[in-house]
Amino acid sequence: MSKISFNIRHLRELKKLSQENLADELKITRARLGGWEEGRNEPPVEMLIRISDYFHISIDILVKTDLRKTDAASIIKLGNNRMLFPVMVDPENRDMIEVVTAKASAGYLNGYSDPEYMEKLPTMQLPFEFAGKHRAFPIKGDSMPPVAAGDYIVGKYVEKLNEVTDGKTYILLSRDEGIVYKRLYRKNNTTFELHSDNSAYTPYTIEKHDILEIWEFVCCLKTSDKKGEEINMENLMSFLVSMKVDIERLKKA
Numbered sequence: 001m002s003k004i005s006f007n008i009r010h011l012r013e014l015k016k017l018s019q020e021n022l023a024d025e026l027k028i029t030r031a032r033l034g035g036w037e038e039g040r041n042e043p044p045v046e047m048l049i050r051i052s053d054y055f056h057i058s059i060d061i062l063v064k065t066d067l068r069k070t071d072a073a074s075i076i077k078l079g080n081n082r083m084l085f086p087v088m089v090d091p092e093n094r095d096m097i098e099v100v101t102a103k104a105s106a107g108y109l110n111g112y113s114d115p116e117y118m119e120k121l122p123t124m125q126l127p128f129e130f131a132g133k134h135r136a137f138p139i140k141g142d143s144m145p146p147v148a149a150g151d152y153i154v155g156k157y158v159e160k161l162n163e164v165t166d167g168k169t170y171i172l173l174s175r176d177e178g179i180v181y182k183r184l185y186r187k188n189n190t191t192f193e194l195h196s197d198n199s200a201y202t203p204y205t206i207e208k209h210d211i212l213e214i215w216e217f218v219c220c221l222k223t224s225d226k227k228g229e230e231i232n233m234e235n236l237m238s239f240l241v242s243m244k245v246d247i248e249r250l251k252k253a
Contacts, residue, residue, distance in 0.1 A: 098136070104121060132156045161208055
């Protein structure tokens with residue numbers, strides 16, 4: 001059976017719906033829904049879209065991820081993208097922060113909506129309390145001094161683009177550029193202007209619909225004093241330990 005079959009049944013049971021109830025919501029027959037759940041056939045694209053909209057979960061996750069292996073109690077909804085991600089917690093139920101390593105950042109554009117990709121990232125805990133979903137991203141280039149290549153920015157997930165504040169700095173994930181760190185200004189209702197703090201770089205615009213994720217700056221982990229060839233996961237972890245950051249789980253990225 002495909003993951004789609006397992007996921008449809010799993011999501012239906014989470015909402016405590018009978019097959020008849022869900023079939024009515026999707027405007028299909030109970031027999032058709034039963035065929036999908038039993039793996040005798042799979043929903044066509046237009047029905048995948050309908051299922052995605054109904055459960056507020058991305059088609060990509062419906063197809064690629066076995067949601068039965070995800071703890072429903074530790075899931076948050078991430079904005080208009082209709083994607084669900086596990087909130088990483090330690091045995092004491094303290095929130096953890098995923099670290100997108102320099103190596104892992106190359107695959108982030110394809111993996112950001114895949115819980116299996118996220119589970120392979122190392123995690124850490126900062127030495128202060130925080131609310132919301134946080135993630136650490138590696139910085140490339142010299143466009144945002146004093147942040148330099150090799151540093152890490154910890155960002156808080158911004159669920160709605162109307163929550164963006166002009167002049168603040170954000171990590172953005174876009175379809176064309178992948179991960180970028182810039183200062184944002186709202187140009188109009190559909191466009192943001194991205195500014196670098198290094199005046200050698202010219203501001204440019206991005207359309208809202210091209211933004212896949214946006215994370216507000218929380219803090220910077222300075223590791224750029226090390227030589228470029230020394231910036232690796234082992235050194236980053238050592239740096240975090242020296243800053244009294246509690247490393248709860250480390251997996252090779």
